[in-house]
Amino acid sequence: MDKILSKIPPFEPGSVWLVGAGPGDAGLLTLYAYEALRQADVLVYDALVGQDILELTGPGTILEYAGKRGGKPSPKQNDITERLIALAREGKRVIRLKGGDPYIFGRGGEEALTLAAHNIPFRVIPGISSGVGGLAYAGIPLTHRETNSAVTFLTGHDASGEVPDVNWEYIAKGSPVIVVYMGVRHIRSITERLIRHGRSQDESVAIVFRATTKDQKIVVSTLANAAQDVEKSNLKPPALIVIGEVVKLRPDLDWFDRYLASEIED
Numbered sequence: 001m002d003k004i005l006s007k008i009p010p011f012e013p014g015s016v017w018l019v020g021a022g023p024g025d026a027g028l029l030t031l032y033a034y035e036a037l038r039q040a041d042v043l044v045y046d047a048l049v050g051q052d053i054l055e056l057t058g059p060g061t062i063l064e065y066a067g068k069r070g071g072k073p074s075p076k077q078n079d080i081t082e083r084l085i086a087l088a089r090e091g092k093r094v095i096r097l098k099g100g101d102p103y104i105f106g107r108g109g110e111e112a113l114t115l116a117a118h119n120i121p122f123r124v125i126p127g128i129s130s131g132v133g134g135l136a137y138a139g140i141p142l143t144h145r146e147t148n149s150a151v152t153f154l155t156g157h158d159a160s161g162e163v164p165d166v167n168w169e170y171i172a173k174g175s176p177v178i179v180v181y182m183g184v185r186h187i188r189s190i191t192e193r194l195i196r197h198g199r200s201q202d203e204s205v206a207i208v209f210r211a212t213t214k215d216q217k218i219v220v221s222t223l224a225n226a227a228q229d230v231e232k233s234n235l236k237p238p239a240l241i242v243i244g245e246v247v248k249l250r251p252d253l254d255w256f257d258r259y260l261a262s263e264i265e266d
């Protein structure tokens, strides 16, 4: 391990590393992310990043929160990127830490483009996206030879907060497995659209809350009942909605839930 860590490129003062923190479980950080956390002068982080990951920073790292707090609106995207630029220009080693992977529904692309436009040196450290790692912990393989050769990642709302204006018919007909990020608020209209475009009302759906953490909870339902079942569960996002036959493999593959249950018994 030391051999690998010694080969990690130096974190130069005045640069920004856009780092994926993974879905929650600190063990899912990459070695690059771990090393960067220990070296950073300033860490600008999002709401989805857990405390145990933040605690991996070195003693001198300053932590700056860039998400929503206490009902206050979140800082504007521009303000966050401006802040990254200002810190880099002060000669700091800056980490912009994001949940999951920075380039999957994380606005990492926008931030990187602005850094590039301002000639700030940057590096992107990919993370395990919740739609990949979270599903593994939920006991749901994203692809499975007998059920699907394709998968679609979808966001449940666009920049204006509405259900995105995608071609729902193509998605319903073309993608046997659909993973929806940020979709709980609009779960009723999402499931209705898929049914309207030909998906079976009885198709399996799993809603995976707080995947990979000790609070992971999963609601298993059908397209017709998912919205109602989520409401009844009283569980709160972050959550992923998984639609497709792969959900049916869960009873045999829910290793993490079994592990959590055994922890509670001990």
Ligand code: SAH
Binding pocket: 023, 024, 048, 098, 099, 100, 101, 102, 103, 104, 105, 106, 128, 129, 130, 131, 134, 180, 181, 182, 183, 208, 209, 210, 211, 212, 213, 237, 238, 239, 240
């Ligand atoms: N870049 C992130 C996604 C950011 S969008 C990634 O790659 O995972 C935020 C959405 O991600 C949440 O609304 C939720 O749908 C999903 N998400 C992130 N972490 C999650 C977790 N631990 N459990 C369930 N969903 C999660």
